[in-house]
Amino acid sequence: xxxxxxxxxxxxxxxxxxxPLPVKMVVAGGFGVGxxxxxxxxxxxxxxxxxxxxxxxxxxxxxxxxxxxKTTTTVAMDFGCITIDPSLKLYxxxxxxxxxxxxxxxxxxxxxxxxxxxxxxRRLDDCYAAVDYFEHRQIPFAVAVNAFDGxxxxxxxxxxxxxxxxxxxxxxxxxxRERGSVRDALLVVLELALARAEN
Amino acid sequence: xxxxxNAAGADGNPGQPAAEPVxxxxxxxxxxxxxxxxAGTSTGVPLPVETQVVSTTAGLAALDRLSFEHRDIVAAxxxxxxxxxxxxxxxxxxxxxxxxxEDLQAGGHLSVYVPSAGTARDxxxxxxxxxxxxxxxxxxxxxRDSD
Numbered sequence: 001x002x003x004x005x006x007x008x009x010x011x012x013x014x015x016x017x018x019x020p021l022p023v024k025m026v027v028a029g030g031f032g033v034g035x036x037x038x039x040x041x042x043x044x045x046x047x048x049x050x051x052x053x054x055x056x057x058x059x060x061x062x063x064x065x066x067x068x069x070k071t072t073t074t075v076a077m078d079f080g081c082i083t084i085d086p087s088l089k090l091y092x093x094x095x096x097x098x099x100x101x102x103x104x105x106x107x108x109x110x111x112x113x114x115x116x117x118x119x120x121x122r123r124l125d126d127c128y129a130a131v132d133y134f135e136h137r138q139i140p141f142a143v144a145v146n147a148f149d150g151x152x153x154x155x156x157x158x159x160x161x162x163x164x165x166x167x168x169x170x171x172x173x174x175x176x177r178e179r180g181s182v183r184d185a186l187l188v189v190l191e192l193a194l195a196r197a198e199n
Numbered sequence: 200x201x202x203x204x205n206a207a208g209a210d211g212n213p214g215q216p217a218a219e220p221v222x223x224x225x226x227x228x229x230x231x232x233x234x235x236x237x238a239g240t241s242t243g244v245p246l247p248v249e250t251q252v253v254s255t256t257a258g259l260a261a262l263d264r265l266s267f268e269h270r271d272i273v274a275a276x277x278x279x280x281x282x283x284x285x286x287x288x289x290x291x292x293x294x295x296x297x298x299x300x301e302d303l304q305a306g307g308h309l310s311v312y313v314p315s316a317g318t319a320r321d322x323x324x325x326x327x328x329x330x331x332x333x334x335x336x337x338x339x340x341x342x343r344d345s346d
Contacts, residue, residue, distance in 0.1 A: 019312055022250070022251055022314055023249070024247075048283070050293050051292055084327060090328055110247060111319055179335065179336075179337060180337030190329045194326065194329060197325055
């Protein structure tokens with residue numbers, strides 16, 4: 001467990017080994033774009049859902065700004081995992097890509113190996129905020145156009161132009177339902193992360 | 200609350216966007232169990248969602264004396280779990296689990312393994328993840344349910 005700081009508590013119970021080193025990647029995109037589908041296509045477990053709470057951040061967001069007093073809103077976050085080997089486990093966290101969910105990203109992106117921004121070409125604006133976020137935080141990421149039904153309504157160059165992503169950011173097509181396609185999209189991101197780490 | 204068990208769930212059909220999985224929750228209940236505390240106040244930084252948590256021998260021995268959520272968490276962590284997995288499986292808020300996990304750690308009931316911040320730039324880790332992913336075949340067998 002060289003990359004783990006070690007337990008902050010007592011040793012685990014006898015007979016159980018140390019937990020795997022957990023690493024994570026973030027899958028961002030608008031609602032209905034295929035985040036959960038992509039996570040489910042490659043995860044070894046059915047995607048789990050947890051709730052992140054908006055508390056103080058809720059002020060000014062949508063109708064909550066008109067709600068007096070303290071209000072808590074929850075956002076569902078789906079995730080899955082892949083056991084790379086007994087000592088290394090990759091988690092994939094799906095998160096909404098719109099700006100008003102940005103409060104979740106600091107939490108999720110901290111320590112992430114990289115990000116995949118899934119794009120529906122009919123709703124490009126759903127992913128602007130996520131693209132900006134990954135760029136500003138210098139998180140390795142790729143833009144993946146979910147080519148469901150085998151069609152891509154815009155050429156990739158058009159998507160690149162519309163999103164105004166830097167030249168070094170890969171813009172790819174993939175099929176969120178296909179395990180191999182999701183695997184390859186994640187590998188594009190990881191190769192970027194590796195190239196950066198080697199420099 | 201979305202169903203977590205369907206791989207092609209609410210987010211699954213790009214042609215028909217699902218309703219946004221956002222709902223208003225009770226303002227008080229989730230944090231009642233933490234006595235109102237929120238994550239990140241004791242140590243400054245909330246536990247990363249992927250943080251691995253394992254129950255200790257002492258924690259399992261004390262299971263009958265622990266109450267409610269504390270007991271559930273210690274029981275769920277006989278095998279290592281991430282903070283996110285605990286939250287999902289016990290249907291608790293992520294930040295509630297963070298607070299309770301730190302409490303249980305302080306009481307010696309849980310071991311909490313905080314991942315190192317430098318892992319994302321660790322070349323050997325990245326190579327292992329890449330090599331591991333490359334071995335994943337295009338097609339898959341049956342998806343197992345989470346346990």
